[in-house]
Amino acid sequence: MPAASRALNPAERLDWLRLIRTENVGPITFYQLLQRFGSAAVALEALPAFARQGGRPGSIAICSRAEAERELMVLAKAGGHFVAWGEPDYPPALAAVDDAPPLLSVVGDARLLQRRAIAVVGARNASANGRRFARDIAAELGRNGFLVVSGLARGIDAAAHQGALETGTFAVVAGGIDVIYPEENRTLHEAIAAHGVIAGELPVGTEPQARHFPRRNRIISGVSLGVLVVEAALKSGSLITARFALEQGREVFAVPGSPLDPRARGANDLIRGGATLVESVEDVLNALGSQIADPRRLAFARPMTQLLTDGNDTENEMKAARSKVLEGLGPSPVLVDELVRQCQLSPAVVATILLELELAGRLERQSGNRVTLL
Amino acid sequence: MPAASRALNPAERLDWLRLIRTENVGPITFYQLLQRFGSAAVALEALPAFARQGGRPGSIAICSRAEAERELMVLAKAGGHFVAWGEPDYPPALAAVDDAPPLLSVVGDARLLQRRAIAVVGARNASANGRRFARDIAAELGRNGFLVVSGLARGIDAAAHQGALETGTFAVVAGGIDVIYPEENRTLHEAIAAHGVIAGELPVGTEPQARHFPRRNRIISGVSLGVLVVEAALKSGSLITARFALEQGREVFAVPGSPLDPRARGANDLIRGGATLVESVEDVLNALGSQIADPRRLAFARPMTQLLTDGNDTENEMKAARSKVLEGLGPSPVLVDELVRQCQLSPAVVATILLELELAGRLERQSGNRVTLL
Numbered sequence: 001m002p003a004a005s006r007a008l009n010p011a012e013r014l015d016w017l018r019l020i021r022t023e024n025v026g027p028i029t030f031y032q033l034l035q036r037f038g039s040a041a042v043a044l045e046a047l048p049a050f051a052r053q054g055g056r057p058g059s060i061a062i063c064s065r066a067e068a069e070r071e072l073m074v075l076a077k078a079g080g081h082f083v084a085w086g087e088p089d090y091p092p093a094l095a096a097v098d099d100a101p102p103l104l105s106v107v108g109d110a111r112l113l114q115r116r117a118i119a120v121v122g123a124r125n126a127s128a129n130g131r132r133f134a135r136d137i138a139a140e141l142g143r144n145g146f147l148v149v150s151g152l153a154r155g156i157d158a159a160a161h162q163g164a165l166e167t168g169t170f171a172v173v174a175g176g177i178d179v180i181y182p183e184e185n186r187t188l189h190e191a192i193a194a195h196g197v198i199a200g201e202l203p204v205g206t207e208p209q210a211r212h213f214p215r216r217n218r219i220i221s222g223v224s225l226g227v228l229v230v231e232a233a234l235k236s237g238s239l240i241t242a243r244f245a246l247e248q249g250r251e252v253f254a255v256p257g258s259p260l261d262p263r264a265r266g267a268n269d270l271i272r273g274g275a276t277l278v279e280s281v282e283d284v285l286n287a288l289g290s291q292i293a294d295p296r297r298l299a300f301a302r303p304m305t306q307l308l309t310d311g312n313d314t315e316n317e318m319k320a321a322r323s324k325v326l327e328g329l330g331p332s333p334v335l336v337d338e339l340v341r342q343c344q345l346s347p348a349v350v351a352t353i354l355l356e357l358e359l360a361g362r363l364e365r366q367s368g369n370r371v372t373l374l
Numbered sequence: 375m376p377a378a379s380r381a382l383n384p385a386e387r388l389d390w391l392r393l394i395r396t397e398n399v400g401p402i403t404f405y406q407l408l409q410r411f412g413s414a415a416v417a418l419e420a421l422p423a424f425a426r427q428g429g430r431p432g433s434i435a436i437c438s439r440a441e442a443e444r445e446l447m448v449l450a451k452a453g454g455h456f457v458a459w460g461e462p463d464y465p466p467a468l469a470a471v472d473d474a475p476p477l478l479s480v481v482g483d484a485r486l487l488q489r490r491a492i493a494v495v496g497a498r499n500a501s502a503n504g505r506r507f508a509r510d511i512a513a514e515l516g517r518n519g520f521l522v523v524s525g526l527a528r529g530i531d532a533a534a535h536q537g538a539l540e541t542g543t544f545a546v547v548a549g550g551i552d553v554i555y556p557e558e559n560r561t562l563h564e565a566i567a568a569h570g571v572i573a574g575e576l577p578v579g580t581e582p583q584a585r586h587f588p589r590r591n592r593i594i595s596g597v598s599l600g601v602l603v604v605e606a607a608l609k610s611g612s613l614i615t616a617r618f619a620l621e622q623g624r625e626v627f628a629v630p631g632s633p634l635d636p637r638a639r640g641a642n643d644l645i646r647g648g649a650t651l652v653e654s655v656e657d658v659l660n661a662l663g664s665q666i667a668d669p670r671r672l673a674f675a676r677p678m679t680q681l682l683t684d685g686n687d688t689e690n691e692m693k694a695a696r697s698k699v700l701e702g703l704g705p706s707p708v709l710v711d712e713l714v715r716q717c718q719l720s721p722a723v724v725a726t727i728l729l730e731l732e733l734a735g736r737l738e739r740q741s742g743n744r745v746t747l748l
Contacts, residue, residue, distance in 0.1 A: 129634050256630030256642050259653035260503050268630050268653055277646045279633035 008084050013103075014068050015040035016084055020102045021063035021071070021203070022047065024361045027099040031085075032355055047359060053322075054353075054360030074204045078178040079193070080107035089113060097222040097248050099365075101201035104219075105177045108197035112168050115147035118284065119220045119245075121238045122156025122230035123263050130156060130231035130263065133255060135163035137228070140281035142167025149224050151216060152192070156230045156238075158185055161192055169196040170223065174216035175208030176200060217241040218248075225288055226251030228278060232266030239266050242275070247367060251287055253278045313349065321345050325353045326373070329363070333370035382458050387477075388442050389414035390458055394476045395437035395445070395577070396421065398735050401473040405459075406729055421733060427696075428727075428734030448578045452552040453567070454481035463487060471596040471622055473739075475575035478593075479551045482571035486542050489521035492658065493594045493619075495612045496530025496604035497637050504530060504605035504637065507629060509537035511602070514655035516541025523598050525590060526566070530604045530612075532559055535566060543570040544597065548590035549582030550574060591615040592622075599662060600625030602652060606640030613640050616649070621741055625661055627652045687723065695719050699727045700747070703737070707744035 008016060019040040020030050025047075033043035044062060051060035075081065082103045083089045091113045094100050106113070120138050122130060138148045138160040148164035150157040152171040161169045171192050173179070177200045180186045192198055201219065202212065217237060221227050221244040229252070232238035242252045252275040257264025271277050276287040313321075324343040328334065340350045354371060357363035364372050382390060393414040394404050399421075407417035418436060425434040449455065456477045457463045465487045468474050480487070494512050496504060512522045512534040522538035524531040526545040535543045545566050547553070551574045554560045566572055575593065576586065591611060595601050595618040603626070606612035616626045626649040631638025645651050650661040687695075698717040702708065714724045728745060731737035738746050 129632060133632075133634060255633060256638070256645065256651075257632050258503060258507075258638075259629060260507060264630070264632075265653070268651060271630065271645060272651045272657075277630075277642060279639070279642055283646075 007087050012040065013082060013084065014065065014072070015044065016102055017068040017071065017082070018063040018065065019043055021068065023061040024051070024359045026358075026365060027102055028365055029355060029358050030102045032351065036352075050356050051359040053318075054356030054358070054362060056360035056362075060359060071203050075105055075177075078107060078176075078204050080105050080177055080204065081110075082106070083110060083113070083199075091117070091223040093117065093224060093250075094219065094222040097218070099218065100222060101219065104199045104201060105204060106197060106199045107177050108193050109168075109195070110197060112147055112170060112197045113199070113223070115168060116145065117147040117149045117170060117224045119149040119224040119227040119241065120156070120160035120230060121150055121217075121220065121227060121241050122160075122232050122267075123236060123238065124153050124155040124157075125263070126155035126159070126231045127261070127263060130255075130257075131159040134159040134230045137230075137278075137281055137284075138163030138169070139167070141284065142169075144281060144285060149220055151213075151220055151237075151241075152181075152185055152189065152198075154182055154184065158188055160230075161188055161196070165191055165195055171196065171198045172216055172219045172223070173198060173200040173208065174212040175202055176204040176206040178204045179207055181208050213237055214240050218244045221245035221248055221250055224250060226253055226284065228253040228255070228284065229267045229270055229275075230255045231257065231263040232270075233262055234265045234269060236266050239270070242270055244367075251276065253284055253287065255279070318349070318353075321349050322353050322356075325350060325357075329357075329371065329373040331372055333366045333372050336369050336371060339371075381461050386414065387456060387458065388439065388446070389418065390476055391442040391445065391456070392437040392439065393417055395442065397435040398425070398733050400732075400739060401476055402739055403729060403732055404476045406725065410726075424730050425733040427692075428730035428732070428736060430734035430736075434733060445577050449479055449551075452481060452578050454479050454551055454578065455484075456480070457484060457487070457573075465491070465597040467491065467598060467624075468593065468596040471592070473592065474596060475593065478573045478575060479578060480571060480573045481551050482567050483542075483569070484571060486521055486544060486571045487573070487597070489542060490519065491521040491523045491544060491598045493523040493598040493601040493615065494530065494534035494604060495524055495591075495594065495601060495615050496534075496606050496641075497610060497612065498527050498529040498531075499637070500529035500533070500605045501635070501637060504629075504631075505533040508533040508604045511604075511652075511655055511658075512537030512543070513541070515658065516543075518655060518659065523594055525587075525594055525611075525615075526555075526559055526563065526572075528556055528558065532562055534604075535562055535570070539565055539569055545570065545572045546590055546593045546597070547572060547574040547582065548586040549576055550578040550580040552578045553581055555582050587611055588614050592618045595619040595622055595624055598624060600627055600658065602627040602629070602658065603641045603644055603649075604629045605631065605637040606644075607636055608639045608643060610640050613644070616644055618741075625650065627658055627661065629653070692723070692727075695723050696727050696730075699724060699731075703731075703745065703747040705746055707740045707746050710743045710745060713745075 037043040083106050085100055085102045089110050118141050120134055134156045141148050142164040147168045147170050148160055149170045150160040152173055177198045180189050217240050221241050227241050227245040229238045229242055245252050254267035254270040254275040255278050328339050328342050340347050362374055364374055411417040457480050459474055459476045463484050492515050494508055508530045515522050516538040521542045521544050522534055523544045524534040526547055551572045554563050591614050595615050601615050601619040603612045603616055619626050628641035628644040628649040629652050702713045702716050714721050736748050738748055
């Protein structure tokens with residue numbers, strides 16, 4: 001893992017921003033590049049050659065210095081700033097996540113991000129009882145010292161933020177941190193910016209789109225010790241957040257409901273699958289137990305990203321390796337570890353080739369360290 | 375265990391009835407006496423001496439032949455008959471229970487008692503939704519070949535019986551099988567007597583009293599492969615039934631509900647404790663899995679009752695033993711096995727002394743093979 005337990009200097013910050021805003025560079029690729037090249041600046045230089053190796057027809061669209069400077073300026077104008085992975089201000093629990101955003105745009109009271117956090121999420125079309133429960137338990141969690149995290153959606157999310165507005169609440173948005181969405185949450189958005197904290201990984205001004213929400217949900221669970229699902233239909237976004245929580249080793253909490261209420265199906269299903277049944281804040285506190293003592297310990301649990309080659313392999317060796325890896329890939333997700341075994345190549349060589357393909361826009365990373373060829 | 379996998383003859387049946395209706399004789403004592411003396415007739419002869427040994431001041435009130443004959447007659451007049459433990463008609467799952475009633479009064483279609491059964495129980499002051507759920511899932515269980523068992527109370531019990539009236543339902547009553555309770559269930563009582571089956575262990579004509587209900591609940595769980603709790607407050611009778619189910623090795627199922635509804639507390643608490651969350655009949659079927667194939671196998675799982683002495687111990691030996699056992703007993707429940715270890719006596723001697731004390735009215739048996747001195 002690239003070490004950066006210090007604040008970035010302005011030049012580094014700009015390079016980090018350029019690198020993460022570059023076409024086909026997601027968080028995992030970002031960290032791999034940083035590790036391989038030592039800095040974002042050097043990685044930016046090396047990118048075009050890498051993408052060509054991966055089979056990209058044209059040249060890769062690298063975020064220019066001017067574009068990055070413009071984003072920094074607009075963010076500052078919106079009252080926000082960047083917090084980078086590894087910086088002291090970065091949410092400690094999120095730092096332990098594989099694909100944590102290298103840069104978070106933050107507006108509001110960034111000190112709140114250091115608090116131990118619980119996410120409270122649920123249905124947009126929540127019942128009055130569900131909203132009341134979310135608001136009350138959020139307030140209780142706040143009184144017990146927790147930062148209450150949610151997604152600033154209608155329904156349960158909004159109720160959770162409202163309940164914890166006084167004690168501290170954290171909204172993770174899918175678009176830019178300055179974009180009000182949905183419109184009915186304008187007042188709440190402004191209140192959280194003033195009294196709580198809002199963060200997101202996409203550039204200011206970005207309108208949230210459907211595909212952004214699942215990515216956002218991994219941040220909601222990632223900053224939290226656990227995720228509490230209050231009302232959720234089957235196949236809802238809240239269940240995606242719960243699944244991320246499991247993958248990230250966080251607790252999953254769910255509020256039961258009548259089988260006659262379709263909004264209870266998702267939460268009941270989570271309980272059936274082993275989630276902690278929650279009727280009151282005590283259920284959450286009991287389940288967390290000793291974890292409450294030190295949220296920062298999570299920051300050290302982050303798995304190592306895969307090593308890349310040091311660039312000393314001969315071009316002939318790499319060429320043979322590339323065709324082996326391409327053979328092993330397809331439209332169905334393949335485990336990277338399985339690919340390494342199958343190809344009988346070193347993990348570093350496989351990781352390098354996958355990175356080339358990804359930068360060329362030909363590879364997609366899935367959860368659980370799996371990849372598909374596009 | 376006294377073997378009786380045949381129908382009793384009329385004289386035996388009368389002796390069984392006299393023995394179980396005798397003062398201080400509960401089911402466990404009944405089976406021990408039967409085992410020790412070979413028949414109820416011989417046990418009845420030996421009882422007065424046993425009770426005196428236990429320290430009873432007066433003589434023990436043995437049920438007379440005339441009283442027993444009167445009960446048989448009244449039962450027949452009410453359209454009922456007795457089914458004895460070990461007889462082919464006895465509910466197979468109940469036969470596997472330690473303190474199964476030696477005699478059940480039965481009215482209605484006794485063949486139903488051979489079906490695999492599921493209990494559906496819950497709150498008297500159930501919500502309309504709860505009653506609807508109970509009725510619907512009882513009907514579904516019926517369509518899947520299950521006999522639906524309940525306690526003929528208001529609310530969930532009544533709804534469960536109604537839902538399964540066509541496919542087969544079994545009411546276990548706390549008082550006499552001819553006593554309508556509560557009055558509002560008169561029509562339902564009559565419908566079950568006509569189309570289903572009703573059973574109880576107390577004499578016809580007995581008005582149910584508060585202390586009878588927990589004893590009744592052990593029969594509800596005892597005849598069933600599992601108990602489904604639909605709506606239940608904390609500390610409710612349904613939770614007692616669920617506890618019996620656990621002690622008897624049966625499944626516990628519970629229907630979740632909102633934390634804002636106090637009637638959901640008990641069921642949610644069961645789920646928290648490991649009960650299977652049930653939203654539909656599929657949840658029940660999945661959890662039962664292979665058990666569904668052969669309900670009769672349970673009939674062979676019954677633990678052996680404790681052996682009594684063969685009466686060849688010298689009176690001096692027994693006297694010393696009695697004071698040791700009395701020393702080990704007190705108002706808090708003591709495990710019988712613990713008592714045996716503590717006193718360094720044979721299990722048969724301890725069991726005999728406990729039986730004497732019980733017949734003298736000085737000992738009470740608790741669940742889990744524990745006893746208290748009164």
